[in-house]
Amino acid sequence: MEIISSVAALRQRLGRENSVAFVPTMGNLHEGHLDLVRIAQQHAKCVVVSIFVNPLQFGANEDFGKYPRTLQADCDKLAACGVAIVFAPSEADLYPQPQQVTVEPPPIAQELCGAFRPGHFRGVATVVLKLLNIVQPQVAVFGKKDYQQLHVIRQMVTQLNMPVTIAGAETLRATDGLALSSRNQYLTPAERTEAIFMYQTLGEIRKSLGGGNKDYALLEDKAVKALVSHGWQVDYVAIRSQTALLEPEAGERNLVILAAARLGKTRLIDNIEVCL
Numbered sequence: 001m002e003i004i005s006s007v008a009a010l011r012q013r014l015g016r017e018n019s020v021a022f023v024p025t026m027g028n029l030h031e032g033h034l035d036l037v038r039i040a041q042q043h044a045k046c047v048v049v050s051i052f053v054n055p056l057q058f059g060a061n062e063d064f065g066k067y068p069r070t071l072q073a074d075c076d077k078l079a080a081c082g083v084a085i086v087f088a089p090s091e092a093d094l095y096p097q098p099q100q101v102t103v104e105p106p107p108i109a110q111e112l113c114g115a116f117r118p119g120h121f122r123g124v125a126t127v128v129l130k131l132l133n134i135v136q137p138q139v140a141v142f143g144k145k146d147y148q149q150l151h152v153i154r155q156m157v158t159q160l161n162m163p164v165t166i167a168g169a170e171t172l173r174a175t176d177g178l179a180l181s182s183r184n185q186y187l188t189p190a191e192r193t194e195a196i197f198m199y200q201t202l203g204e205i206r207k208s209l210g211g212g213n214k215d216y217a218l219l220e221d222k223a224v225k226a227l228v229s230h231g232w233q234v235d236y237v238a239i240r241s242q243t244a245l246l247e248p249e250a251g252e253r254n255l256v257i258l259a260a261a262r263l264g265k266t267r268l269i270d271n272i273e274v275c276l
């Protein structure tokens, strides 16, 4: 496995490849990321994984400084998976000048997580556009755990006519159902036990929707109250359409239930797709 940090060296190396699949990450890799890698390997022999903690997508009071950086352990896992190339640029490699040209994401990026993390999706879209321009893969794989991120990236790729297929991968979960996330390691043992309650709460909404309940506002409100009563600080619980991430039109059958909430100092997100 080759570990490359400069943009020029990566471009030169990839000149030899005619088919590339790409998995962008911020490192601290877990089974969820390795699953994305395995999906990428179904699309191309040459899989590039980027590891870069992108400062543009973190707010001033967020965890950019303490985000776990575990490059050696990450590379060991990727080598064991048969990844061809790791792209691990420094901040100076990727942002040699202040990044004044940015991607303005679609209006949906102001809602849900975007309402609580101003500028987050601009930072995500900008770095993903740069990485896609550098790697020029035929396929790039993103997890559905970051449902809104996947939506924003699909919109960017479609509306900017980018020649790449975006593959969405199902969320990998621990045996108790907690969605795998690098941020789970911030949880204390007691918080880790409680963390599953968000997925269970979304599961309750799914059950109600399946039973024909269409009072979305009431279901969202009930879920928020349940989480608050368990000590969560809730950003939102929302039932949206899968296609546009907007409030569902009457008769909409493909829904997604999304939530973001804080347990202690850790902000967790999760979602469940529901097809009625």
Ligand code: PAF
Residues within 6 Å of the ligand: 024, 025, 026, 052, 054, 057, 124, 127, 128, 146, 149
């Ligand atoms: O999902 C992530 O890990 C990041 O948001 C991404 C897509 C690698 C961009 O920094």
